[in-house]
Amino acid sequence: RIWLPRAFRIVLPTLGGEVISQLKATPLASTVTVLDLYGVAGKIKSNTLRTYEPLIMIAIVYFVLVYFLNRIIQAVEKQVPQKR
Secondary structure, eight states, X not given: OOHHHHXXXXXXXXXXXXXXHHHHHSOOSSSSOHHHHHHHHHHHHHHHOOOHHXXXXXXXXXXXXXXXXXXXXXXXHHHSOOOO
């Protein structure tokens, strides 16, 4: 009861940064995979001969995911009381 809340407050900012770094470095395994995104982008590229538009859409998807994940982590950090 004493150590866990204190440890959670100390670790939360670092944990949030690591979660966002992992999201940027690797795909979401269960929801959005690289094969899904790049597979669809490859099909669009082969059908329409457009190269950059599908890749820009992939970048937007990752940006939106990181943005909302960052907002959630900030909300959790605000809810955790600071040590006095």
